[in-house]
Amino acid sequence: MKEIFEYRALLIELVKRDIKKKYRRSILGILWSMLNPFFTMLIIAMVFSSFFKFAIKNFPVYLLTGQLIFNFYSEATNTAMGSILENASLIKKVYVPKHIFPIARVLSSGVNFILSLPGLVLVILITKAPVKFPIVFSFVPVLYVLFFCFGVGLLLASITVYFRDMFHLYGVLLTAISYxxxxxxxxxIVPEKYMFLIKLNPMVYFVDLFRDMVYYGKMPTLDEHLNCIFIIIISLFVGVVVFNMNKKKFILHI
Incomplete structure (x- = not known):
């Protein structure tokens, strides 16, 4: 935390660079952060709403509240995974706290998530979905996901330095997690015998928390918050420990 504070100017510049790089030479620019999840939601809603119209009321909002959180996690961890390798030239030239790079990628994905929220607001307005007071606290599960991504991002970044096949394996894993x-x-609708797979998936707890506040309009229980906090602590502990154990040897492999 001390190094992050000392190098906060660099961290901010890295976040700005990532955002500019993503939308470079794009006509609509950052507007795509809102349009991408919105159009994806429209396509999926048209395909699946007829199947779940009796089980899920206001399906577009239900879908988008889950999709936005999962896309945030997917983008943050995917970009953090290659952050050390992609900044190899800078790491070889000057001393920079190496954990700055995956953290910057996660933060830039957080900015993209914020830019995508108008799409959710638009869908809520179009579908006339009820808006209740708990939505005010919907930033809490977003912060939970942010810190969870810090831990996962540090772990993936350190593993990928030594094991480049992680780029391909993680894509397969993300597909499994999404389903x-x-x-x-x-x-x-999940059969009882497969519910243990759902319960083992950390993203379920974050999606449920965000959806409770935005879609269902209810305050999550203390147990739901504690489940998320426990997952965050585990991910940060594993990510930080693995990253610190290997960071001195990164320069030999990048």
Missing amino acids: LTPLFYPKE
């Missing part, structure tokens, strides 16, 4: 997260289907 094990109730993004476009209700959790109730």
